[in-house]
Amino acid sequence: MKDLKNWLEEKQLKRTAEFLKERGFEVFLVKDKEEAKNVVLKLIPENATVGIGGSITIREIGVIEELEKRGNKVIHHWKEGLTPEEDFEIRRQELLSDVFLSSVNALTFSGELVNMEGIGNRVAAQIFGPKKVIIVVGKNKLVVNLETAIWRIKNIVAPLNAKRLKLELPCVEEGYCIDCNHPKKICRITTILEAPPARTPFYVVLVNEELGF
Ligand code: SF4
Numbered sequence: 001m002k003d004l005k006n007w008l009e010e011k012q013l014k015r016t017a018e019f020l021k022e023r024g025f026e027v028f029l030v031k032d033k034e035e036a037k038n039v040v041l042k043l044i045p046e047n048a049t050v051g052i053g054g055s056i057t058i059r060e061i062g063v064i065e066e067l068e069k070r071g072n073k074v075i076h077h078w079k080e081g082l083t084p085e086e087d088f089e090i091r092r093q094e095l096l097s098d099v100f101l102s103s104v105n106a107l108t109f110s111g112e113l114v115n116m117e118g119i120g121n122r123v124a125a126q127i128f129g130p131k132k133v134i135i136v137v138g139k140n141k142l143v144v145n146l147e148t149a150i151w152r153i154k155n156i157v158a159p160l161n162a163k164r165l166k167l168e169l170p171c172v173e174e175g176y177c178i179d180c181n182h183p184k185k186i187c188r189i190t191t192i193l194e195a196p197p198a199r200t201p202f203y204v205v206l207v208n209e210e211l212g213f
Contacts, residue, residue, distance in 0.1 A: 009139050012109065013206055016142060019111035023195045026203045033061040036136050036207045041066055043134055043203055044099050051097030052076035053122035057136050057212035058101055091121040100130035103212055105157045106149035107137050113193040113204075114149040116158070118186040127197050134203045138211025146192065154179075158187050160213050 017029045028039045040063050044050060050072050052058055059078075067074050075097055077090040094100065102122055106114040113135065115123050126133055143149045154177035162169045170180045177187075196202035 009142075010208060012142060013139055013208055016107065016109055016111055017206055019109070020204055020206075023111045024202075025111070025196055026201070028203070028205045030205060030207055032209045033207060033211065036205050036211075037061045037063045037066065039205050040101065040134055040136065041070075043132070044072065044101075046070055046072065048098035048132075049073040049075060051094030051100045051125060051130060052078075053094065053100065053102030053125060054078060055101075055103045055122075055136075055212065057103035057138060060211050061136060061207075063101070091119070094121060095125050095129040097125075097130050099132045099134060100125040101134050101136070102126060103136050103138075104141065105153045106143045107141050107206075108143055108145055108149055110145070112146060112149070114143075114146065114153065114191070116150075116153045116187045116190045118188045120189045123189060123191040126193070127191070128200065130200070132201045132203070133197075134205065136205045136207060136211065138207050138209055140210040140213070150190070154187060157213060162186055 013029060017027045020027045030036050030039055040061070044067065050067055052064065052074060054077070058064065064074055075090060075093050077087050077094070082090070104113045104115050108114065117123060143152050158177060159171040159175060162172045167184050167186065169182055169184060169186065170178045
């Protein structure tokens with residue numbers, strides 16, 4: 001049974017990789033997080049500053065430690081003890097990094113990259129600012145279409161993120177989205193990349209492994 005499931009997931013990833021290429025994205029299809037890390041390291045010049053969006057996927061592939069070890073300046077705001085002002089300033093600096101490294105919340109079979117967030121720094125950096133954008137996506141983020149992408153984000157990604165951030169939101173209480181207007185609501189901005197932004201080289205590393213959520 002596991003083989004059958006693997007066969008289908010691999011086939012879907014390959015087809016999605018083709019659609020992404022047709023849309024103009026540079027695509028790498030890799031088997032696991034180790035391969036993903038190596039591809040990402042090759043795409044980043046050793047003197048580049050690297051901004052990292054809030055991303056569990058990027059932390060799971062273990063690339064941040066490797067970048068720092070070889071001398072890249074890494075800018076990211078997932079640090080203990082930052083004041084709100086420091087956190088805001090780091091997010092601004094991420095926008096002007098040489099390379100921005102992140103993931104997406106959902107990827108449709110036909111190659112649309114879908115994100116939803118509250119502050120907007122991650123989606124802003126994916127659209128304009130950094131000289132190069134690299135996105136790493138695990139197979140668990142693949143969805144049939146835009147409708148299922150939004151469903152996935154509101155009923156899986158948002159409640160898990162809200163719980164991780166210890167936010168007392170309705171989706172944490174209920175376990176699913178009730179389309180709230182809570183003052184701490186985390187789904188305020190939705191972006192759909194149908195193609196790479198016109199002036200930014202954009203790489204998508206598709207991983208045949210579950211990463212992030
Ligand atoms: S709209 Fe509100 S309830 Fe729904 S996922 Fe977003 S924060 Fe949670």
